[in-house]
Amino acid sequence: MLNYPSGSGGGKKRQESPTVAETTGISTDYAQVLMALGEGQIEGIKGNAQGVFLDDTPLQNQDGTFNFQDMTYNFVRWNIESKYPSKCQRSQQRDHRQC
DSSP: OOOOOOOTTTTOSSOOOOOOOOOOOOOOOOOOOOOOOOSSOOOOOTTGGGGOEETTEESBOTTSOBSSTTOOOOOOOOOTTSOOOOHHHHHHHHTTOOO
């Protein structure tokens, strides 16, 4: 009689319960995205963080709570004649305030 391979666990009458491994690390993904360009000066984002959406979900709800943790956004008023924003201006923008 020949023995044929039957694969992993072949011939068992019941399945084993799956096990879930514990999380062993923290993911800290970072992305810098240019969301819009315009011709002429743009005044700002309507509703501030309530006007910024990721996959149809606003960063901030009407009640002021945020839908994403550790999420920042920047609105930089810039034109071809402007200088890059100072470090102070960039840190103010990270705290959800406009310069």
